[in-house]
Amino acid sequence: MTALRMPEPDAGVFARRAEIVRRLGEIVPGEGVIADARGLAPYESDGVTVYAQAPLVVVLPETVEQVSRVLAYCHQEGIKVVPRGAGTSLSGGALPLADGVLMSMMKFNRVLDIDFPNRCAVVQPGVTNLGITRAVEHEGFYYAPDPSSQIACSIGGNVAENSGGVHCLKYGLTTNNVLGVEMVLMDGTVLRIGGKHLDSPGYDLMGLIVGSEGLLGVVTEVTVRILRAPETARAVLVGFNSSEAGGQTVADIIAAGIIPGGMEMMDRPAIHAAEDFVHAGYPRDAEALLIVELDGPAAEVSHLIERVAEIARGNGCVDLRVSNSDAERLVFWAGRKAAFPAVGRISPDYLCMDGTIPRKELPHVLARMRAMGEHYGLRCANVFHAGDGNLHPLILFDANVPGELDKAEAFGADILRLCVEVGGCLTGEHGVGVEKRDLMPAMFDEIDLAHQIRVKCAFDPKQLLNPGKVFPQLHRCAELGRLHVQRGALPHPDIPRF
């Protein structure tokens, strides 16, 4: 594991471990507490396996009351807590702390209420993303945000990370599809925010909670909006002999007023890895592959498919296929959806980056990334959510070769700084976690970050919930509260007044 600066472990907590395990066992009886080394091992990492740390103890509560009592106890005793869903985070958000309780929410796995007339479902946070769709699809409904990890990842984790997926271009991210949550604050207070109605009577706390990476509270229930599945969906698979032509096609489609259900791009190394793995029939000689999915009423989809095909031809595509059945459409997607494991087959290790850029910067950024790859002597395969400019460069390396992980991390950091430089951001959907934490100053100055931490201070003033994530530096809340007061005359005496 690479050297990662985490909050100083609390020796007092280690000394009290047996007592803490005993007290947690009283609150969550039965098999709800794991304290033996073998039992802890599966919790050492999330999706970012280069970071590993056994937690002090794992607790698996089953009721809101248990969550509340565990948190209240830890709050009172000054013990850190890290919430965890399915552990698929690609930013190390669920990385345990040596002196922290890891709270797994996976026993909260029930669908509580399905309300078709009001188009929403109330579920527990450990229900998987796909599990929601499975629960409503018999009536032709689905839950729109669809991260590639949807078989495994939990809706609680999706809320924490504001996860996206290929269909977010048209249907929005998690934050646009969540109507309400129940959550427990670090001091044990249970809050209900939102519900089956829209908008909030006070501050938009939902907006703050979604994407807060498990630092504000433990989510114990989620109300999501469900949608009626589109009448039809068809996809176009287009190959180009330059990424510029692919990028231009994306721009032209949007400029034509078309918002596809999904629009994904892959570069040559990713095309090859995916094709070797799933044999989706991708053109091996193409430099860039574009998958554009149109969904809606059949008449509209046929109309738009034609326009998209015209635009692609106008940009000199070398290969163009339109799906004629749902089975064929799914084959088009199979390669894209399996891109990460496909790349895993061709390289012992890889790092997955997640920056976003303004779409028009794509050719420029790809060229700069190629140059960086040469500089570091590492290969990089690219898949992107092209419609919204969200890049997933996969940096290939071998952790057994001394120095390669460090090089891969430096390469990744350079890519992310480049994303910020061209007007984008460090992470589009995977979260900051520990992985991008120390890059935050590339995007935010100290005052920006202080205002973010102030939200944390309102929810968790003792900063015991998932500390060491997101923010490069922990500031005590009292310190942050200090005001810079300079009494006297208004410094700009010439501000117009009347």
Added chain:
Amino acid sequence: MAETYAPRDADETRAFLAWAMAEEKPVEVIGQGSKRAIGRPVQAELTLDLSGLSGITLYEPEELVLSARAGTPVAEIEAAVAARGQELAFEPMDYGPVLGTAPGLGTIGGLLATNLAGPRRISKGAARDHVLGIKAVSGRGEAFKSGGRVVKNVTGYDLARGLSGSWGTLAVLTEVTFKVLPRAEACETILLPGLDDRRAIAALAAAMGSSTEVSGAAHLPADAAVAIGGAAGGAVGRNGQSATIVRLEGVPVSIAHRADSLSRLLAPFGRVERLGGAESEPLWRAVRDVAAFTPDRAPGTVLWRVSVAPGEGPSVVAAMAKAVPGSRAYYDWQGGLVWLCLPAAPTGTGAAVPEAGVGPVRRAVAAAGGGHATLIRADAATRAAVPVFEPQPAPLAALAERLKAQFDPKGILNPGRMA
């Protein structure tokens, strides 16, 4: 009379607020003041007028993004994007007509601070769903930014959404960035005349639960249909009948197809009529801007905006009809948004409603399983006397207070505004 300061840029705004914070002088924050009559009247020594922070700073149609200084008129932005075939897809309503002030006013900062939306709220979201980034000055007198100019962005906390709907009580926005979207080529409305409220809301649920991509679902009981029809060129309410309306937008070939399936789907609810684009556009604008209950169409009334689960709208309206004789209402958002108009003065049929009917309104919302009601129009004395926004349960109220204390420790920004 409060003294008004009108900074010309973000830095003057910051300097002013740092000074006001140090001097602990409360400040009323306004753009064009178009929504000043909503909420509890602010008691402040100073007024901060942001209309000087004006102008679009970035508009890239092919990137679907627009940034503007917070004081830029919404009308200017809507005109600029319309010229390129685009729009703010959340269809921000215009409070002018219903407040009895001029139409077409309001700034882009005020739009986000009040989280405006329109009939498309149910399909495309509100201002909060389209904001990409902000620059602001907190009540601490410190300038900060959040978000950016790209849609996919989870870098750090989402303060842009956190400030949406905060009515200027946490920070003063100085610049905002929004996603813009292509405007639909065409629009059509399916009209079901004569349904009672419950049947109508069932029809709207069926429409919204179909795959026809409905972008507006409203029900106008008879008197609201007549009033809105009157404001919108007579598209609805002609025979004094209620109007249940469903909007379809998109490319013409798609609309034709969807209108057919929707007509079939809704046939069990009775006669189905269709209105073309020319009738639809003014109709949905009138629904959006509450044309039924403007002060001249509904004199001597107070107006509430109620948000509940869509299926619960009729129960709120029925409870209010019982509790307050003479109360009137119509529904948007599939039934989840109820515009509730109550007599403010004695009427022939009932007594004056004390305190704008706040008691019955809050009880009706609670009985509907929760939601919220905001008093939009009432005289200043009433707004000073009743809680305008839905009171929150104690733990949530405490959290909101802690958030306020973090961003505005001296309580200088719009004191009392959200009480």
